[in-house]
Amino acid sequence: MGYTTCPNGHLYDPEQYASCPHCNGGSNMIDFTGGGYPQGTIAPGSFGGDYPQGTVAPNGFGGGGVQNEKIMGTHADPSAGFNPDEVNKTVAPSDYSGGPSKTIAVFEAEQGFVPVVGWLVCTEGNKEEKGKSFNLLSKRNKIGRDRESDVRITGDNAISGYNASIAFDEEECSFTLIPSDTANNVRINGKAVYVPTTIVAYDEIRLGVTHLVFVPFCSERFSWGKKAEDKV
Amino acid sequence: MNPYPNSGTYPVPGEQDMMPTVEIRPFTYQISNLQGIGTCERQEDSFGFVNALDDEKISRRGLLAVLADGMGGMSGGKLASETTVATMRGDFEEFDMSGDIPRQLCSAAAKADDIVFGQLAGKGGSTLIACLFYREKLYFVSAGDSFLYLMRNGSLYRINAEHNVLHRKFEDRIADKDISLRSITNERENRAVTRYIGCGKLRDPDRFVRPLPLYVGDIVMLCSDGVANVLPPERIVEALESPSVDEMCRMMNAEISDNPTGQYRDNYTALLIRCAY
Numbered sequence A: 001m002g003y004t005t006c007p008n009g010h011l012y013d014p015e016q017y018a019s020c021p022h023c024n025g026g027s028n029m030i031d032f033t034g035g036g037y038p039q040g041t042i043a044p045g046s047f048g049g050d051y052p053q054g055t056v057a058p059n060g061f062g063g064g065g066v067q068n069e070k071i072m073g074t075h076a077d078p079s080a081g082f083n084p085d086e087v088n089k090t091v092a093p094s095d096y097s098g099g100p101s102k103t104i105a106v107f108e109a110e111q112g113f114v115p116v117v118g119w120l121v122c123t124e125g126n127k128e129e130k131g132k133s134f135n136l137l138s139k140r141n142k143i144g145r146d147r148e149s150d151v152r153i154t155g156d157n158a159i160s161g162y163n164a165s166i167a168f169d170e171e172e173c174s175f176t177l178i179p180s181d182t183a184n185n186v187r188i189n190g191k192a193v194y195v196p197t198t199i200v201a202y203d204e205i206r207l208g209v210t211h212l213v214f215v216p217f218c219s220e221r222f223s224w225g226k227k228a229e230d231k232v
Numbered sequence B: 001m002n003p004y005p006n007s008g009t010y011p012v013p014g015e016q017d018m019m020p021t022v023e024i025r026p027f028t029y030q031i032s033n034l035q036g037i038g039t040c041e042r043q044e045d046s047f048g049f050v051n052a053l054d055d056e057k058i059s060r061r062g063l064l065a066v067l068a069d070g071m072g073g074m075s076g077g078k079l080a081s082e083t084t085v086a087t088m089r090g091d092f093e094e095f096d097m098s099g100d101i102p103r104q105l106c107s108a109a110a111k112a113d114d115i116v117f118g119q120l121a122g123k124g125g126s127t128l129i130a131c132l133f134y135r136e137k138l139y140f141v142s143a144g145d146s147f148l149y150l151m152r153n154g155s156l157y158r159i160n161a162e163h164n165v166l167h168r169k170f171e172d173r174i175a176d177k178d179i180s181l182r183s184i185t186n187e188r189e190n191r192a193v194t195r196y197i198g199c200g201k202l203r204d205p206d207r208f209v210r211p212l213p214l215y216v217g218d219i220v221m222l223c224s225d226g227v228a229n230v231l232p233p234e235r236i237v238e239a240l241e242s243p244s245v246d247e248m249c250r251m252m253n254a255e256i257s258d259n260p261t262g263q264y265r266d267n268y269t270a271l272l273i274r275c276a277y
């Protein structure tokens, strides 16, 4: 029996399907239950060789979609900042470790207004970082060695990929340092911290051999709150 | 006129010591495709062959297999994956088969990237795997986290690189000479795709710079993560040991469908190509 291809290059058996079952997102699916296969179809054909071949065209599983968004990727540019917090809002309900979840994606255009709320200034550390400042944005800022870090410290091997984060709370205008569970120690003004801890102006955060002094921009004297709404 | 322009000799795999040679005959490709919607409302995977049923055209211009897994809300994902497949298929018809094939595959992918970016402005996109079987050799181009497998002599090989955050973290660590990987945590963000069709600045997709010679019995499988994240490699091997490509698809389909009901299941698509005489 003969297989055929539709104009879109799908293989199917015309004896089983009046038209290509793969076209139009399977909207013309046929409920084929023969053969004892759960999502049936299939019929061997031959192709000049000794082996049968052909096509399988299940489209079976009816809706009941839990989560249909194919959540996707990030920026194609590896040097661009990737904001994992944004991903977490839209990710499919399954672990990385193996669940059949959708791929993830974040689109730059959807991220909206995320202003600077403060800075970290590197006062001690390797020569690439010393003297540099890092913006803290109105969100959770990841600090670490990973390329995805918001505050990326390179060249300090005692710093983990994701070592800590600094969260800004717009309502209370407060800054909280959150050590990551698995990471190397974080110190505030010399004392090791293991739980989320509020930080204030000129606190010194130490990760590895890197010292970062915290300087707030948002404070009693300035808040983006009203400004941001004005713009929107 | 030589009806078998690709005739020649080459060593049999696994017997390099003796270096016997065999006459190459053009392959007959046994092809099958498998697709399911999972528990989703929409099918966002797209695929297509070119020249699938035309041996004469395969010998002149090769066989093209394309898989695209769309991403993005509403109809964006489907649009992106369909456009990707259509662009690759259309561009392939214009290929100069005596020219630089890897480069032409890459520029077709770049063209698809441009078009999809124009449609969705970066808010949606698609993964891509395109395989060209030409003169008993395999060429491919890939972006994203879909899977390209080769089954040879009972072993399964993943051929393409996975473009996601996890992969990038590994690269960073290795560049830092830190191979302990201790601080790479198991986070969902790791799955985020870092290169895709529709980002508008696709560069450096994964590909073969030189084609891979194929042997009789080789099975090439292109599949979306809806297949590869559900079926571990050993189950795929089991399925690919079936006597026919139909049976392989049937087994994989049954296994994917066997997942406990109620559990979220992604769209899944697989294209199988077996090299035979």
Ligand SMILES: [Zn+2]
Pocket (backbone or CB within 6 Å): A006, A007, A008, A009, A010, A020, A021, A022, A023
């Ligand atoms: Zn079709």
